[in-house]
Amino acid sequence: MRQAADILSLRTPGRGLVEITGEVEAWTRRQGMQTGLLTLFCRHTSASLLIQENAAPEVRTDLEAFFAHLAPEDPARYAHDDEGPDDMPAHLRAALTNTQLSIPLIGGRLALGTWQGIYLFEHRRRPHAREVAMHVSGD
Amino acid sequence: MRQAADILSLRTPGRGLVEITGEVEAWTRRQGMQTGLLTLFCRHTSASLLIQENAAPEVRTDLEAFFAHLAPEDPARYAHDDEGPDDMPAHLRAALTNTQLSIPLIGGRLALGTWQGIYLFEHRRRPHAREVAMHVSGD
Amino acid sequence: MRQAADILSLRTPGRGLVEITGEVEAWTRRQGMQTGLLTLFCRHTSASLLIQENAAPEVRTDLEAFFAHLAPEDPARYAHDDEGPDDMPAHLRAALTNTQLSIPLIGGRLALGTWQGIYLFEHRRRPHAREVAMHVSGD
Numbered sequence: 001m002r003q004a005a006d007i008l009s010l011r012t013p014g015r016g017l018v019e020i021t022g023e024v025e026a027w028t029r030r031q032g033m034q035t036g037l038l039t040l041f042c043r044h045t046s047a048s049l050l051i052q053e054n055a056a057p058e059v060r061t062d063l064e065a066f067f068a069h070l071a072p073e074d075p076a077r078y079a080h081d082d083e084g085p086d087d088m089p090a091h092l093r094a095a096l097t098n099t100q101l102s103i104p105l106i107g108g109r110l111a112l113g114t115w116q117g118i119y120l121f122e123h124r125r126r127p128h129a130r131e132v133a134m135h136v137s138g139d
Numbered sequence: 140m141r142q143a144a145d146i147l148s149l150r151t152p153g154r155g156l157v158e159i160t161g162e163v164e165a166w167t168r169r170q171g172m173q174t175g176l177l178t179l180f181c182r183h184t185s186a187s188l189l190i191q192e193n194a195a196p197e198v199r200t201d202l203e204a205f206f207a208h209l210a211p212e213d214p215a216r217y218a219h220d221d222e223g224p225d226d227m228p229a230h231l232r233a234a235l236t237n238t239q240l241s242i243p244l245i246g247g248r249l250a251l252g253t254w255q256g257i258y259l260f261e262h263r264r265r266p267h268a269r270e271v272a273m274h275v276s277g278d
Numbered sequence: 279m280r281q282a283a284d285i286l287s288l289r290t291p292g293r294g295l296v297e298i299t300g301e302v303e304a305w306t307r308r309q310g311m312q313t314g315l316l317t318l319f320c321r322h323t324s325a326s327l328l329i330q331e332n333a334a335p336e337v338r339t340d341l342e343a344f345f346a347h348l349a350p351e352d353p354a355r356y357a358h359d360d361e362g363p364d365d366m367p368a369h370l371r372a373a374l375t376n377t378q379l380s381i382p383l384i385g386g387r388l389a390l391g392t393w394q395g396i397y398l399f400e401h402r403r404r405p406h407a408r409e410v411a412m413h414v415s416g417d
Binding site for chain 1: 279313314315328329330331334336337339340341344348374375376379380381382383384389390391393394415416417
Binding site for chain 1: 140141142144146176178180182183184209210216217218219221227230231233234235237238239241270272273274276
């Protein structure tokens with residue numbers, strides 16, 4: 001078994017789901033392994049990772065609205081507001097989703113289901129530069 | 140270090156928690172490793188994985204009721220309803236739990252605590268065929 | 279590639295976030311790897327793992343209050359109360375956060391972002407003895 005690691009850098013356009021399946025698959029393919037384990041790790045506490053349906057776009061709209069409702073922007077609720085009213089809700093939405101995801105590599109392909117896409121979930125209002133650490137081990 | 144990967148296929152009876160600890164432990168044991176890392180990956184966006192108490196059955200009933208309340212079936216809330224009223228809540232409940240779980244293997248056994256069981260959480264009303272990708276690496 | 283595994287034992291002072299970044303980094307460093315993957319697994323169903331901001335302490339207070347509100351102590355809601363009114367909410371808060379976290383090791387360091395800390399999230403009111411299984415593989 002061998003391994004590789006790298007950082008994926010991207011800019012988000014502000015709040016919402018940004019699909020990164022293509023970039024992640026391309027990097028994984030370049031490592032030339034048939035079987036293995038890919039791990040993605042989001043290096044932020046106000047953005048997160050999510051695997052969701054990549055077919056119907058309404059799923060993403062509904063997901064964003066659901067998390068906005070569950071952890072709303074409402075300064076009266078939170079003690080932490082140094083970085084603006086969207087900061088504490090961003091931490092909560094990140095805590096409810098994933099900082100890290102691992103996906104097995106089988107037969108030279110990530111074992112994603114037919115309708116699964118990998119998303120970076122930006123929780124801040126403004127565009128941000130984000131980094132996802134990638135690690136793969138296998139043969 | 141070496142590795143193995145496979146797909147666990149199962150049928151769910153509709154909404155609820157289906158314990159898969161036995162199948163997962165049996166497959167892991169057959170790989171004959173003493174130390175390693177097992178990863179499970181659910182290949183669906185309307186079912187998920189969860190580690191929970193396998194002693195008191197009321198814990199599972201309460202868990203199901205909690206997620207049903209948190210992400211309710213209510214067509215008025217969601218734009219996405221092509222696949223029925225239970226589809227979008229299924230995506231939300233999957234987003235709140237886990238698509239993937241990894242468990243260390245120590246001394247030839249998965250490092251589960253005394254009361255921990257591994258569950259596939261079916262979020263759709265009807266029975267479904269589900270696939271969980273399994274990967275283990277170790278010695 | 280080689281690997282190591284161990285159990286981190288700690289006592290929590292009751293409900294709240296306990297930072298374990300230092301212990302985890304120290305153990306990982308002792309394994310002497312430059313590149314790899316660290317996995318942490320919480321062996322309990324009423325405590326969990328979370329990566330969150332380790333700068334502003336109000337973030338932790340707000341996080342605890344948010345989960346207390348989302349999955350409240352309220353015996354009328356739950357069938358499972360054998361172990362006290364804080365037990366079922368503890369299972370729910372654990373289900374909403376993480377039983378397991380994996381972090382890539384790059385350049386001899388965990389790929390945590392500048393503001394990220396690793397926390398054990400104790401969900402029971404009383405102090406508890408908790409175990410986190412640790413596994414690292416790499417070179």
